[in-house]
Amino acid sequence: MADVRLQPQQQQQQQQPPPPRSHQMVKAATAVTAGGSLLVLSGLILAGTVIALTMATPLLVIFSPVLVPAAITVFLLGSGLLASGGFGIAALSVLAWIYKYVTGKQPPGADQLDKARQKLGYKAREMKDRAEQFGQQHTGM
Known part of the structure; x- marks a missing residue:
């Protein structure tokens, strides 16, 4: 018969008994508790959001002639600043590439x-x- 020798990892796997059923039950109970808690928390947040929106709707309707143009203005300012910053970074990187190319480095x-x-x-x-x-x-x- 051939001498079959097991690797140390295989020996450990064969020698270890399967985890006891109580250990699996503790894992399942922990998972159910965590999942249930997160589900309850998400439900509370959803309910709070609906209540806050319901209470804020009259204020939004009253102030909409001011809020809508203000929101549009803030959006345009933000996108303009973001675009100018992006174009500035692009221009600096192009200038750096041109400088490297002109000085003989191989970008x-x-x-x-x-x-x-x-x-x-x-x-x-x-x-x-x-x-x-x-x-x-x-x-x-």
Whole structure:
């Protein structure tokens, strides 16, 4: 017969008895208690929200001629500030990339830019040659 040796982890798994039923019952009771408590808490929060909205609705209706334009103004101010900040960060990062590129450091994407520049130069020379050929054909006639 072959000598079968178990790894230490496999030996521990075989030697340990399954957890007792009381341990599983404690886990289940804890889970039910926590879940029930959270369910009750969410129900209370929902009820409080509905009550607060019911009480605040008359005030919202009374002040809506002021609140709606104020909310629109705050939204426009916030989005304008957020957009200007985003554009400012984008501009600074582009300027930093250009500075790295001009100073000879290779920022990400510089190789693609060089390839595109070479391809554009090749196409420009090709178009120049075609234009010269076209001009010679029409002037030679």
